[in-house]
Amino acid sequence: MSSTAPNAGGQTKAEEEDFEPKIIVFCCNWCSYAGADLAGVSRLQMPPYFRVIRVMCSARVDPEFVLRAFQKGADGVLVAGCHPADCHYIGGNYRTRRRIALLRILLQQFGFDPGRLKLAWISAGEGEKFQKTIIEFTDVVNELGPSPIGSSD
Amino acid sequence: MADKIKIAQYWGAGCGGCDVALLDIDAKILDVHALAEVVFWPIGFDGKLADIEAMPDKSITVSFYNGAIRNSENEHVAKMLREKSVVMIAFGSCACFGGTPGLANVTNKEEVFQTVYKDTASTDNPDFITPQTHLKVPEGEVDLPEFYDSVKTLDEVVDVDYFMPGCPPTVNLIALAVDAVAKHVTEGADLPPKGTVIASDKTLCDECDRERVETGRRIEKIYQSYEIKADPKKCLLDQGIICIGPATRAGCGSMCPKANMPCRGCMGPTKAVMDHGGSMLSALSSLLNITDSESKLSEEQIIELMMQVKDPLGTFYAFTLPKSLLRRTVTEKRKRKG
Ligand code: SF4
Ligand code: SF4
Ligand code: SF4
Ligand code: FES
Numbered sequence: 001m002s003s004t005a006p007n008a009g010g011q012t013k014a015e016e017e018d019f020e021p022k023i024i025v026f027c028c029n030w031c032s033y034a035g036a037d038l039a040g041v042s043r044l045q046m047p048p049y050f051r052v053i054r055v056m057c058s059a060r061v062d063p064e065f066v067l068r069a070f071q072k073g074a075d076g077v078l079v080a081g082c083h084p085a086d087c088h089y090i091g092g093n094y095r096t097r098r099r100i101a102l103l104r105i106l107l108q109q110f111g112f113d114p115g116r117l118k119l120a121w122i123s124a125g126e127g128e129k130f131q132k133t134i135i136e137f138t139d140v141v142n143e144l145g146p147s148p149i150g151s152s153d
Numbered sequence: 154m155a156d157k158i159k160i161a162q163y164w165g166a167g168c169g170g171c172d173v174a175l176l177d178i179d180a181k182i183l184d185v186h187a188l189a190e191v192v193f194w195p196i197g198f199d200g201k202l203a204d205i206e207a208m209p210d211k212s213i214t215v216s217f218y219n220g221a222i223r224n225s226e227n228e229h230v231a232k233m234l235r236e237k238s239v240v241m242i243a244f245g246s247c248a249c250f251g252g253t254p255g256l257a258n259v260t261n262k263e264e265v266f267q268t269v270y271k272d273t274a275s276t277d278n279p280d281f282i283t284p285q286t287h288l289k290v291p292e293g294e295v296d297l298p299e300f301y302d303s304v305k306t307l308d309e310v311v312d313v314d315y316f317m318p319g320c321p322p323t324v325n326l327i328a329l330a331v332d333a334v335a336k337h338v339t340e341g342a343d344l345p346p347k348g349t350v351i352a353s354d355k356t357l358c359d360e361c362d363r364e365r366v367e368t369g370r371r372i373e374k375i376y377q378s379y380e381i382k383a384d385p386k387k388c389l390l391d392q393g394i395i396c397i398g399p400a401t402r403a404g405c406g407s408m409c410p411k412a413n414m415p416c417r418g419c420m421g422p423t424k425a426v427m428d429h430g431g432s433m434l435s436a437l438s439s440l441l442n443i444t445d446s447e448s449k450l451s452e453e454q455i456i457e458l459m460m461q462v463k464d465p466l467g468t469f470y471a472f473t474l475p476k477s478l479l480r481r482t483v484t485e486k487r488k489r490k491g
Binding site for chain 2: 062063064066067068070071084085091094095097098099101102103105106109110111112113115140143144145146148149150
């Protein structure tokens with residue numbers, strides 16, 4: 001997840017301009033949602049292609065939610081939770097971390113670039129980290145282009 | 154013969170096990186015989202599709218369709234039997250969820266043909282001749298079914314009334330279905346509501362009598378079942394052997410754990426679950442060792458921990474890939490740099 005070069009893929013100019021990625025962001029109520037909120041009230045600029053879904057804890061993000069998002073054509077999914085040791089429900093984010101790691105292996109087996117699924121730790125005070133995460137993730141998804149769902153039918 | 158109901162049994166992309174399973178019901182087969190006349194059963198006796206085609210609509214009481222939909226013939230017969238039958242039953246895991254043949258959804262027609270008609274060691278086919286759906290030869294014209302890119306479930310191509318999961322469905326579940334139909338025919342009892350899965354609504358773990366760790370369940374390490382000698386009394390998952398029981402529908406009597414083997418999930422997902430694999434992935438991730446030093450583990454260590462699950466797709470979707478949310482593999486158009 002290190003690439004930050006904007007639109008570095010091999011796509012044509014036209015495709016590049018037309019592509020408006022659909023990005024789903026799951027934010028836990030106690031840290032990341034507050035972080036997203038802070039980014040908002042601080043008027044930090046971000047690419048507008050993401051939709052935030054608030055969940056009580058990142059561990060509430062059932063793998064089915066992520067698979068469902070990709071099934072419905074999401075180009076990228078970001079799961080954001082409290083930093084290790086900070087989860088409101090003590091160990092929720094540790095479960096999340098395992099699930100997302102395994103889900104990324106699974107998605108790769110399904111043929112997806114695992115970069116389309118990202119996990120980030122964002123605290124309530126980290127509005128800037130939220131902004132940076134969104135910018136970087138949008139870059140990655142832009143570079144990958146539209147979701148391959150339905151490509152092999 | 155006049156009062157007997159008519160039943161049909163067909164195999165799509167299956168292994169034949171489901172056909173045999175129907176014969177496995179011992180004395181119950183006499184009930185079937187007293188009640189029904191088998192009008193079509195390709196594995197059992199010679200029957201012609203044209204004869205079925207000539208029958209009036211809804212003249213067959215029950216059709217048991219086993220096997221998945223792999224080619225246009227499977228689909229054609231499914232549609233025909235649907236028209237001719239009052240009740241259409243998806244019989245076995247292949248018809249219900251794609252089953253083992255459904256794992257072919259990690260590949261496609263082109264790759265399957267490449268392997269089967271070219272790459273296998275015993276194949277000598279330098280011109281790479283593959284089956285054509287239509288061919289003119291001096292003797293006349295021949296048609297072959299079209300092989301599909303993806304394996305489909307029965308309910309993707311026709312309206313299905315009941316689902317009987319299992320690879321193959323067990324004798325007691327078949328007996329349940331036979332009884333329900335018999336009661337309907339002889340006593341006018343209501344059939345179960347449409348869409349009923351003829352099995353249990355619980356999870357397999359509920360009917361498994363192995364001892365589970367009730368609080369603080371955790372797995373230290375994941376083993377393939379051949380790597381350790383499993384304790385015959387304790388829950389297999391607690392011993393680190395991946396058992397799909399927590400995500401799987403009960404009804405088989407937890408046959409595999411009884412034989413000291415982990416469940417592979419042939420009964421399909423439980424009622425509340427959309428995706429069998431996602432559900433098992435969730436259950437397994439929650440069990441893996443979470444310790445006090447957890448917050449110090451790096452992301453790399455977590456990946457290493459989870460890499461112990463060899464082949465998650467094949468493990469978690471061994472019977473249900475075509476029925477999963479993603480249904481099949483996809484191909485990314487672009488590769489990301491670095
Ligand atoms: S469900 Fe199992 S027994 Fe039945 S046809 Fe499929 S593979 Fe064979
Ligand atoms: S995980 Fe497997 S062995 Fe353990 S209780 Fe469930 S079905 Fe039985
Ligand atoms: S234990 Fe699992 S794999 Fe074995 S028969 Fe039952 S559902 Fe199928
Ligand atoms: S509450 Fe934020 S990750 Fe659990």
